[in-house]
Amino acid sequence: MTAFDDTVMLHAQGLAKHFVLHNQGGVKIDVFDNVEFTARQGECVILAGPSGSGKSTLLRSLYANYKPQAGSIFVRHGASWVDLCSAQPYQILEIRRDTLGYVSQFLRVIPRVATLDLVTEPLIGQGLTEGAARERAATILTRLRIPEALWSLPPATFSGGEQQRVNIAMTFVQDYPILLLDEPTASLDTENCQTVIDLINEAKARGAAVIGIFHDADVRGAVGTRFYDVAETRQAA
């Protein structure tokens, strides 16, 4: 049905993004233009480029959190292909539920919701029983060294590293076919950093396509398959 072979999970083409700041005199900020790349099963594409080159903007666009001005992002969703740039909101929500996992740089805290429930919720949304979902949530929280005593508490008061690990658990509790990771190891100690590296490599081994931003050279070396330089697209623009 498509021109993509069976290993392609995500393909972006002709992607352009700029911001117009209407309340600051209509300043236009060009971020990238004509981005084209492919992410395949079992690989980890590292978005490279200096700070401010638009790596996070690209990653957010791939999650449909930002709205590109031109281009397409084709995502393999189950047996079909969907262009995120023209999909309806409900389709994007379904794709995020089943196909696209995203770990942001910072945890967006939901007041009053306990850590265990935060990690369990997406699984229940997928139709797992509460018992099975809790078991999986407990496994990933344990693996990321969140002490059991904290599970019943909302993560608002946790340390930066603990919050980031809850954030990672919320995504890695599911086996997403595509993972978008924005500096998941930034505030982690060596031990936890290694756990996240293992999780990423396990995801690749089961066939997930990973697209990520990593600043740490050791992490890049441990997970990366190849680089995509975002800055180059701007010089072309």
Added chain:
Amino acid sequence: MTVDPVFQRPSPLLQVRGITHRYGHHIGCRDVGFDLYPGEVLGIVGESGSGKTTLLKCISGQMEPSEGSVEYQTRDAGLIDLFRMSEARRRLLMRTDWGIVYQNPRDGLRMRVSAGANVGERLMAIGDRHYGHIRSEAVDWLERVEMDIGRIDDMPHTFSGGMQQRLQIARNLVTKPRLVFMDEPTSGLDVSVQARLLDLIRGLVRTLGIACVIVTHDLGVVRLLSHRLMVMKGGSVVESGLTDQVLDDPQHPYTQLLVSSILPV
């Protein structure tokens, strides 16, 4: 290359087309249309006077718009225009299949009957006559909205604002509606009470799969609760889309102003 998403989607619960409402020469809202699907939460934001409450009143059958149609997917007869059905049918719909949570609980509660009776009344309206059953349902719902059961026989006017709002929600949800309209459900409450109420609404909407239209000026509320967002200004919808996309990458000058005006904590 062809793209053929195979998304299975039920028919919309509510189809709103070309809603315009005028107050004399003044335009309340202008040419608003959208579809709402089962289980979907739609947020409508905008400043005071943007037309969001006018729109809510029109689509919830409280006020007939000057132009446009509001069609609801009835359980037995498919899509029916709200303002073409009989008054009796519309009233029955509003008491059973729908809920309306008002900004001011006094508009949604009977202040001179007990908390339990406020909840039980909606059940009696749909024909429940068994006192024991009504009482136990009322107790169950008061517990679900985290009310003290010891106060089931107290009058709502003796309750705090947050308790009144929770009672209003229990009263609305007891008939298991498919669609709930909320007009600024959390404004006027202090922040800790707001957080508790939002958490409650979020949980109920998720577990019961209720479709919901929430009008608010609080962007935090829609970020937490709504799937989709419409931004209104001067009676018109200026931007709409996925909630986090509209809030994190606003395109319209007014949405940008709205988002950048939030005071960081």
